[in-house]
Amino acid sequence: MKLPSFLRNTPPKRRSKRSRGMGTTxxxxxxxxxxxxxxxxxxxxxxxxxxxxxxxxxxxxxxxxxxxxxxxxxxxxxxxxxxxxxxxxxxxxxxxxxxxxxxxxxxxxxxxxxxxxxxxxxxxxxxxxxxxxxxxxxxxxxxxxxxxxxxxxxxxxxxxxxxxxxxxxxxxxxxxxxxxxxxxxxxxxxxxxxxxxxxxxxxxxxxxxxxxxxxxxxxxxxxxxxxxxxxxxxxxxxxxxxxxxxxxxxxxxxxxxxxxxxxxxxxxxxxxxxxxxxARADKRLENYGETGIAIDSAFFPELNSDRVAFLVDGSGSMSACILWGSGNGDKRTYWNGQRYQSTRRSCAMTRMESLQKELLAVLTDLHHNAPDTKITLTAFSSKGYSNHREWSRSSDGLVRIGDVDHYQSAKEFVNSLSAGDVTRWGGTDPWNGLEKAMTMADVNAVYFLSDGEPSQDRRGRSWSSRDYGPTVEYYIAKNNQRTTPAKVFTTALGLESPWMKLFAERGKGVYTQIDPESLKDNNGIGNNEGFCDPSNPSANFDYCNDADDVELTGAGQFRNP
Structure with missing residues (x-):
């Protein structure tokens, strides 16, 4: 059987780095x-x-x-x-x-x-x-x-x-x-x-x-x-x-x-x-604890803490396709880097789906191998939008993932992040979630993942590079008010984020950067960029007519969804 082109062709360059270690491609x-x-x-x-x-x-x-x-x-x-x-x-x-x-x-x-x-x-x-x-x-x-x-x-x-x-x-x-x-x-x-x-x-x-x-x-x-x-x-x-x-x-x-x-x-x-x-899904956790072997997930590295706050991006840009298929199917809407676009072209995986798989794998490892671990789950987007919400079980504090009902409920919450109209997922407003995660007294590790720059700063004003240092120092000060400050782990999905890198460094954790080259297919099309562009030799115009491919103008009202 002939392999799809993105499995046959080796890209000229892959860049996926972590400030302390392994690649993620x-x-x-x-x-x-x-x-x-x-x-x-x-x-x-x-x-x-x-x-x-x-x-x-x-x-x-x-x-x-x-x-x-x-x-x-x-x-x-x-x-x-x-x-x-x-x-x-x-x-x-x-x-x-x-x-x-x-x-x-x-x-x-x-x-x-x-x-x-x-x-x-x-x-x-x-x-x-x-x-x-x-x-x-x-x-x-x-x-x-x-x-x-x-x-x-x-x-x-x-x-x-x-x-x-x-x-x-x-x-x-x-x-x-x-x-x-x-x-x-x-x-x-x-x-x-x-x-x-x-x-x-x-x-x-x-x-x-x-x-x-x-x-x-x-x-x-x-x-x-x-x-x-x-x-x-x-x-x-x-x-x-x-x-x-x-x-x-x-x-x-x-x-x-x-x-x-x-x-x-x-x-x-x-x-x-x-x-x-x-069955090939591995159990990546053999021993657990500060002196044991930790989960080393691509998105959530070196996880060996027993009281963990997960804070993940639920914004509309998480609908961007990172691996295109070779056929077509039902029409779906994706973020293409500038706007929402609807197409029948098959997508093997979006950013959101890759996040869901990684987070579900981590929760499963914890449930089976470290059942006494307590967690919170929070998704952030924009206030009033569908993915700006907390997992109800952990809204009042950490809960034990070893309990079957908590585990099943946590999986349902993670699965629900890909539901509904992607244009209603919202923008990138992590501040309420970060405020809570950085002030919970019994949290000893915070995992923060985002695929874009914030839509605005924590005071509701325009976000710029001038906000990097003050923002990090504000939350690190909150963290240091704990008896034992939590380690801060950040993952930049599909971009380079100086402020998230600084945040992890000041929080004595790990910064993981998953570059755009790691998150796109090998056809040179990437996150929808150019697949209807006549100058792109890899463009497939079967998907580029008015009936099959529609730019949803007006839907992307956030500068950084």
Missing amino acids: EAIVSLAAGVLVIGAGAMALRSTDVLINRAEGKASLRQNTTNGLRLLRSEVERSMHIMVNGSKASQGGDFDLADEQYAASLQTCQAKASTSNQVFRPVFGLKMIELTDPVFYGISTSSSGKGYSLSRCGAPLSIDGTYNETDEIFIARVIDDIAVMPCANGECTDTEESNKTKQLKDIASSLDVNFSTDSYTTPERIYREPALRIETDPNYKLVKFIDPNTGTEYNDNLNESHLQLSNSSRSLSIYPLYLAAF
Whole structure:
């Protein structure tokens, strides 16, 4: 498969620096990699049913397998870990599909299936950093009614590979025509004989899908059950399809997970079903505390404090696209460096989405590995605009991220920052949030991220370079009033910010600068700059007509949104 140009071409220069250390270009690429891979999976999900209906015989089964496995593999590799049924999930409720925290989501999936006279028997789930609810995979009957399918239930995927958790839960067959197990040597046991009179739907709904406590596998399959058996590992990172029954009575074709299809002449086509995929979201935190190993996130470096205030930019400029896709999709609005612009061109990731992924990863690490850490979350834009707000749980002070309800609520808050009309996100007014963060007595680390210069100074007047020193000194003086001053970490996303650099230096923290070259694609187009410019050889004019690309004049009322 031909790679997109921005993955094939190496830019002439990448500048991404931190005042005390590592680069961040690789982190940006890794953030987007899962999105780009899963975009193909999203397209496969949309096309699977169509391909199944049009193709025949082994070609149909092969195409069915290719499309379905592409989606499943990409989601597994994008996930943090697997969740399974049964008591084997000994590491805690987050790994146990039967835990009560997943009950409502699973009930929704089963209700969705029942509206089309189907069944959804959950087998495993995938925990995603960017989603509050997991993605579930379960057994259903096939579209023909003569076999089984592996169905997916969860947040729908956009063509550009991003999840849309605000939309209604989506359920669809991913791998269809999973075979029905025969009797061994044509002779059924008494137990197997009892399945003869049952409908496949009833067998699926009562199927034993608990994973063994010693072999980490689902049970061996018998007569009329699906020819699919799944294995995981003790770390809940693996999803593997294995032999549905290891008995020697089954021949080679029936001794592996497989698909099966009957054509009009009643002959059978059989196709093997192979998968071994690993969840790759790493746990970057091994030890925690002032003497331990810290999280070293691209945007939130050297995080080893236990009382942390996060203050992040929610302004309209955070909608700028940093990685363009090669196709088109639904029309969306982005900040292009000077104004808002609406286009159907697919964007793999915006500044806001990159922030969300990094912050969600940090919150997940803290929840699992440093549960006693207390945090606050604040987004700033302009007073009266949608992203100028605090996380309600921490509006009165720090809260413990280890509590499941706090953790889920914090993720919902972060996910909500990309919702709504981007022209209503607002400008860059961080002062109220900074005032609170720098005066909370029990905070010992402040992480401040912004992608632009402030729209005005803290007194509401025009912002200029003359404000850099006085502004920093004002907040450092507030900080020094604490018994133990907090460390101040600043991240300039897509720009060089002298005042943020000075702020981190005076706050004895780290300044991270992620330059524009690190935040744009390799097509030379960057944050929408020039993609409709006739002088730009990389411009794609399929996206530059009046119907597809609209400059929203009057929407960008902030000098620095």
